[in-house]
Amino acid sequence: MNRRNMIQGAMATAAALSAAGAFAAVPDRNLKALKKAVDAGFDDAIRRIQEWIKLPTIAAEKLNIEEGADYFAKLATDAGFGKVRKVPTGGSPAVFGVLDAGAKRTIGLYFMYDVKQYDASEWTSPPLEGQLFDHPLGRALRGRGAINHKGPEGTFLATLHAFKAAGVKLPVNLVLLAEGEEEIGSPNFHNALNDAEVLASMQRADAVFMPTNLQEPGGDIAICLGAKGIIECELICSGERWGRGPSRDTHSGGKAYIDSPVWHLVDALHSLVRDGGNTPAIDGWFEHVRPLTQRELDLIAEQARTSSEKEAMEAAGVKRWIDDMSWQKSIEQGAAQPTVNIEGMIAGYTGVGGKTILPAKASAKLDMRLVPDMTARDCMAKLRAHLDKRGFGDIEIKFGGAYDPTATAENSNLIRAERATLQRLGVSHSVLPRIAGSYPGYIFTGEPLRKPFNQFGLGHGGRAHAPDEYYLIESNTTKVAGLREVQMGFVEFLYELGSMRS
């Protein structure tokens, strides 16, 4: 058997599992009863995810903030959490709850109840319906939040329902902390730790994780030790604020003697990068960048050997990487390269045909990914200073969410438990020093908590932030987990966490 086989097969029935002897060494894991409860709860689990998808909380649009928090609080309560309540943060409230199983160990859970914006016209089926459809890997659920993150979170909650239904004691105590502004960069989530009960409860945790679906279409999992930090902001240039150019759109004939706020913005943007936008050129940007260690480079080389470049390219919708770099190099860049990206920009007339105006205003939305040991605070100051120094002091920077990179040690209890779980289940996996994306893990890995933290879970989905986001519900391959196998993965993981040594 190679490393990529048999997740589903291994978990097909408790009898099969037992016959295979895979879990014979751990007689106190009530896998049979739990598997039965997971199977019995299958339809309810799907329905709960679909119902949740119907209520999108979108922080950027201030949509369903309190409604979404209340809805999630009810989901948590139904799954067995006690003391569930909303915690003020200054922005969307956090949701807190505890599930005391009388176990030796306590594990923290990080959830998000918000989702990314969507444009329904770009979707194959309505993004809030959570329709089931035929995906090459099996039956999948399509909807906003399917993979990011209502699908995997709902699946974890379904696992807790299964423990309850089976009458099996949870092997760990749980402390839940969910936020509603992940998609705008978690600008206020850290304030939840100002709540004494929340802080004390989280401090009791041995580690913190977020349920997710990590399996590639081939079944492989990359365990990530960290993520990049991020700064989101909008650069706005206007004639009004600049004191040059027009205060309202004017006839473009005036370009001969009137400054253009649009060109001023293009100039400013252009100064932020070199290499066609592929290398940040903001003054001092690389000052605190820590290069990858040899161990990190080795892990990435292993990751490149065991993962599919073709699948990654298809998932991203690209035919080649920057400079036609190798697959291994692209993973290295994903881990090590700070980025300055334009999310969007707009100015003047954008309708059909042309309109001979000199626009009074232009703006661009940026996101900038940070690697250790860059900090968001330092980089925000550097961006402002860079623009000021070059005659762009008039350009307004509206900062959105911003947070530091996050990192968890490879030899921490959390990572060891994850590896043990995947090894037990026969799931091919590698360890990735850092993903190219961001999540606010610094909340848990930074001061004051300093806990191991990452995302973990079997299963597959895709197109996060994009149209036709999906989550695999019933897999037609033995290599990739469906909803029920994902739950059995969480079962194994919770047992592993419960038995780990500090």
Next chain:
Amino acid sequence: MNRRNMIQGAMATAAALSAAGAFAAVPDRNLKALKKAVDAGFDDAIRRIQEWIKLPTIAAEKLNIEEGADYFAKLATDAGFGKVRKVPTGGSPAVFGVLDAGAKRTIGLYFMYDVKQYDASEWTSPPLEGQLFDHPLGRALRGRGAINHKGPEGTFLATLHAFKAAGVKLPVNLVLLAEGEEEIGSPNFHNALNDAEVLASMQRADAVFMPTNLQEPGGDIAICLGAKGIIECELICSGERWGRGPSRDTHSGGKAYIDSPVWHLVDALHSLVRDGGNTPAIDGWFEHVRPLTQRELDLIAEQARTSSEKEAMEAAGVKRWIDDMSWQKSIEQGAAQPTVNIEGMIAGYTGVGGKTILPAKASAKLDMRLVPDMTARDCMAKLRAHLDKRGFGDIEIKFGGAYDPTATAENSNLIRAERATLQRLGVSHSVLPRIAGSYPGYIFTGEPLRKPFNQFGLGHGGRAHAPDEYYLIESNTTKVAGLREVQMGFVEFLYELGSMRS
């Protein structure tokens, strides 16, 4: 009396005119009867302009093309033109007509029946209603096309109605050629000359002019000897076409190893200019630029002395010119400086807050103004070559309208007739070598016609292409003409044209 006085006063009544003796030397000018007819037709003239405004022809949106051409054909017929018909051009039809008065001289008329796009939400009153309102200079009409160009064109047609009503023979024959794509750069208008009758009729003309309202709020008029050429185009960069970057919007974490079509476009745009967008930097762009002659510089110096910088700044909505240049220098630049302007640009996410995507596509709409002896054809090729040479061969250029600069000699019969008219009416005026804007005068000044051509007329209006476009109907000052005085100005001009020597 200084140079700026008494347009209205001088024309207040025929008796007053006669008493002042201003026109005593030209007994065959039936000013008295014509003034009476103009006064009697005042309400009808306003109503016709208002009705015309209700039917906007917008070529960029393919709105009311045939309807607008038919409507204008009827307006022309009602005003006395014969043989009125639509002439195919490959785009919006031209409208052609002749008015043979049995006169010695024939004058060509260039009209446009299309208007610029508008956003009704930005207007003080509905842009298609042509409401009358109180302007600092008197009663004015607000609507799309008020000044550009239904107002002055409607006023010229009202003048023809007045000749008819007064039973006075027109002093010149007229050949009318109107187009419906002026606001998209007249991409097809030249094809109207492929019609043998149109060509032959236009060839009989001694000169061609377009009715317009040239008076500044202070009453001054700048007679323009020419205008810049223009190229409108859209630059489109997509991952699909580039073969780099994503073919659909992808997660922005990928910026570390995925090229960005948005940065690619920013890079390309940045290469087109220097000095913050104020100087074109396209290879060879200045090759055929002819510097201003000493006579042209002298005319501009005179224009600067006799016109108001403050009014020009207010009209454009600016507080200072590029590099804080002088008023005189800004007029020189308006005449002599080729420009590359961004009309608008758009990419990726432009909604509330942020969205961490790497967009698959970006585009920018440009207009480029050309001076003699640049040609549109040569410059279009230069833009393409410039981009190709710098690694932007993938960027698509969608050309819209494009045409050459236009120029008419200061000592031509047309300009001499204009100066004589203004002198006779005591209107302060100067001669401007070239305006900063564009109109397709090359159709008449270029091959095969090679006629003198410009825009001419008393009266005042403003905010062309912008919200709250207006046209002064009843002036409360003696310095600026209202609708009736504008008509009397056309009367004088037609007599002057009729008596001019070649």
